[in-house]
Amino acid sequence: xxxxxxxxRKRKTGNLTIYLFLIAPLAVYAIFFLFPNLxxxxxxxYKWDGVAPVKEFVGFSNYIKMxxxxxxxxxxxxxxKYTITLxxxxxxxxxxxxxxxxxxxxxxxxxxxxxxxxxxxxxxTVGLIFGFIYxxxxxxxxxxxxxxGLENLxxxxxxxxxIVIYALAFVHVWxxxxxxxxxxxxxxxxxxxxxxESARIDGAGPWKQFTRITMPMLxxxxxxxxxxxxxxxxxxxxxxxxMTGGGATHSSEVLATLLYKEAYAYSDFGYSAAISVALLIxxxxxxxxxxxxxxxxx
Amino acid sequence: xxxxxxxxxxxxxxxxxxxxxxxxxxxxxTGSLKTERELYDNVFGLPADPQWGNYEEAFVGxxxxxxxxxxxxxxxxxxxxxxxxxxxAAFALTRKFTKGSKLVYLLFVIGIAIPPQVxxxxxxxxxxxMHLSNTLWALIFSHVAYELPFSVFIFYGFMQDIPYEIxxxxxxxxxxxxxxxxxxxMPLSKGxxxxxxxxxxxxxxxxxxxxxxxxxxxxxxxxxxGLLQFKGMYISQNTVMFAGxxxxxxxxIVLYLCLQKQFIRGMSQGAVKG
Numbered sequence: 001x002x003x004x005x006x007x008x009r010k011r012k013t014g015n016l017t018i019y020l021f022l023i024a025p026l027a028v029y030a031i032f033f034l035f036p037n038l039x040x041x042x043x044x045x046y047k048w049d050g051v052a053p054v055k056e057f058v059g060f061s062n063y064i065k066m067x068x069x070x071x072x073x074x075x076x077x078x079x080x081k082y083t084i085t086l087x088x089x090x091x092x093x094x095x096x097x098x099x100x101x102x103x104x105x106x107x108x109x110x111x112x113x114x115x116x117x118x119x120x121x122x123x124x125t126v127g128l129i130f131g132f133i134y135x136x137x138x139x140x141x142x143x144x145x146x147x148x149g150l151e152n153l154x155x156x157x158x159x160x161x162x163i164v165i166y167a168l169a170f171v172h173v174w175x176x177x178x179x180x181x182x183x184x185x186x187x188x189x190x191x192x193x194x195x196x197e198s199a200r201i202d203g204a205g206p207w208k209q210f211t212r213i214t215m216p217m218l219x220x221x222x223x224x225x226x227x228x229x230x231x232x233x234x235x236x237x238x239x240x241x242x243m244t245g246g247g248a249t250h251s252s253e254v255l256a257t258l259l260y261k262e263a264y265a266y267s268d269f270g271y272s273a274a275i276s277v278a279l280l281i282x283x284x285x286x287x288x289x290x291x292x293x294x295x296x297x298x
Numbered sequence: 299x300x301x302x303x304x305x306x307x308x309x310x311x312x313x314x315x316x317x318x319x320x321x322x323x324x325x326x327x328t329g330s331l332k333t334e335r336e337l338y339d340n341v342f343g344l345p346a347d348p349q350w351g352n353y354e355e356a357f358v359g360x361x362x363x364x365x366x367x368x369x370x371x372x373x374x375x376x377x378x379x380x381x382x383x384x385x386x387a388a389f390a391l392t393r394k395f396t397k398g399s400k401l402v403y404l405l406f407v408i409g410i411a412i413p414p415q416v417x418x419x420x421x422x423x424x425x426x427x428m429h430l431s432n433t434l435w436a437l438i439f440s441h442v443a444y445e446l447p448f449s450v451f452i453f454y455g456f457m458q459d460i461p462y463e464i465x466x467x468x469x470x471x472x473x474x475x476x477x478x479x480x481x482x483x484m485p486l487s488k489g490x491x492x493x494x495x496x497x498x499x500x501x502x503x504x505x506x507x508x509x510x511x512x513x514x515x516x517x518x519x520x521x522x523x524g525l526l527q528f529k530g531m532y533i534s535q536n537t538v539m540f541a542g543x544x545x546x547x548x549x550x551i552v553l554y555l556c557l558q559k560q561f562i563r564g565m566s567q568g569a570v571k572g
Contacts, residue, residue: 017474017475017476018390018393018475019390021386021387021389021390021475021479022386022387022390022391022402024383024386025383025384025386025387025446025450026387026402028379028383028439028442028443028446029405029406029409029443029446029447031439031443032421032424032439032440032442032443032444033409033417033443033444033446033447034405034409035424036417036420036421036424037412037416037417037420039417039420039424040416040417040419040420043420050423093315096311097311097312097315100308100311100312101312111312111315111316112562113555113558113562114316114319114320115315115316115319116558116561116562116565117319117323117551117554118319119500119565120500120504120547120550120551120554120561121504121547121550122503122504122505122506122521122522122525122546122547123504123506123522124504124506124522124523124525124526125504125522125525125543125546125547128525128526128528128529128539128543129322129325129326129543130322131529132325132536132539133322133325138337138338138341138536139341140321140325140341140342143341143342144342147342174318174319174322177315177319178319179565179566182562182565182566183566186566231411231413235413235415237415237507238506238507241506241510242506242526242529256413256415259415259419260415260418260419263419264419269419269423272419273419273420276415276416276417276418276419277416279413279415279416280412280413280416283411283412283413284411287411
């Protein structure tokens with residue numbers, strides 16, 4: 001800490017400005033962020049239908065209800081399926097594409113710009129577009145399958161209970177792939193070129209170079225991509241809400257749509273809050289693990 | 299270097315992914331100019347006779363014009379407030395005037411990891427208690443509060459690295475803290491300012507979750523929620539819906555194509571937020 005004795009007095013008066021600088025941001029943050037989040041935590045210990053003037057304290061019973069609620073577990077399972085699909089495709093395809101285009105050139109830059117473009121679109125827009133693509137009668141996907149002679153693969157993508165959650169996760173991949181490409185490209189560009197040079201002199205082939213140099217050097221990038229997509233998967237709400245609303249018969253219900261429904265459709269605000277706390281805990285644990293792993297790595 | 303023959307599979311892979319990414323865009327652009335019948339019969343082809351009326355129908359009949367104004371107000375005001383508040387907070391916190399500043403910083407950045415879904419119900423109840431439901435202010439305050447953590451994080455990281463000598467010199471020259479912020483630190487912070495603007499522009503323009511729970515008055519809806527209504531209203535008119543999709547998306551896409559580097563940089567720093 002460098003303190004300069006001469007300006008200590010001056011600094012003291014100056015500190016008032018500093019406090020003033022902090023008041024407005026902290027106030028907005030406290031009122032519209034911290035307060036509702038804490039309230040969410042408190043509400044999870046109450047039973048409330050959203051109308052009654054008094055909330056009834058029920059202790060942990062919302063959490064106990066949650067652990068025994070098949071719909072919660074179904075939504076949890078769907079969230080996991082969605083997340084695994086998202087993480088697998090976004091990491092593997094992202095890495096593949098990044099390896100192909102990480103060297104700076106006009107054509108590589110063109111592909112990168114193109115892959116990243118869906119990130120500019122609103123989830124509503126994306127949901128409406130894919131809602132149409134997946135439409136069983138007029139949708140482009142079934143029309144395409146028919147045109148190439150794969151009629152037996154055509155189906156009702158968003159109402160087939162076994163398919164719908166993966167169909168939704170694919171939409172998320174479509175939007176997010178550019179993000180992982182960009183992150184991997186940045187990671188690849190940071191690997192010193194000399195490493196490959198000396199490996200080649202030592203007679204290492206492309207595969208060996210990839211497994212011995214690229215993969216270890218990309219460890220922290222890969223970790224970031226894994227964690228970001230995992231969190232993105234657990235938070236998923238928008239695409240599901242727009243395209244299926246959690247249907248058909250809850251086969252695409254995820255945690256975020258369930259907590260929304262418990263409050264607005266079933267008027268069980270306390271239970272909804274308990275689910276949101278569960279979601280928060282899951283996301284926090286993933287973030288904490290990420291921090292730990294990254295620190296170890298650095 | 300790779301020989302020509304070896305490059306074929308590489309470009310095949312790149313092209314296949316490019317087609318997967320671009321097909322929906324192509325489908326929407328061409329579909330927005332087709333008749334409903336044409337879209338049904340020939341989803342892959344070009345429109346025979348461009349139906350510009352679909353755009354008029356979306357803009358006027360669908361009320362997108364009205365939603366456009368709301369979106370511009372909400373996005374614009376929120377971004378200005380975020381810029382001012384987060385840079386002020388970061389400036390104050392990097393002064394390290396007390397031990398508490400580290401704690402306040404932590405309090406801010408903890409918010410990066412918390413998704414809006416967690417408190418969205420409570421937020422909407424709180425807004426109606428504060429008589430802010432169905433006002434654009436409800437959206438603006440929510441966006442500002444939720445985007446502050448990331449923006450403070452970006453400004454803090456940058457301002458921390460500004461050499462102490464620069465600030466020292468300014469203080470010796472008689473700058474007070476406000477002048478130091480306004481005349482010295484902010485002009486240096488062009489990079490983080492760009493990142494914060496770009497990240498928030500995309501996030502707020504496209505957001506659907508806040509307007510979904512905070513706004514029910516049709517006159518106050520923003521573009522994404524306005525477009526969502528098309529699903530019910532124009533259930534059989536996908537062409538009009540596509541025109542709406544184009545109208546909503548075009549401002550950001552055009553900006554992105556003009557400023558790709560800045561967008562990609564801003565958005566990938568924002569990725570930390572997921």
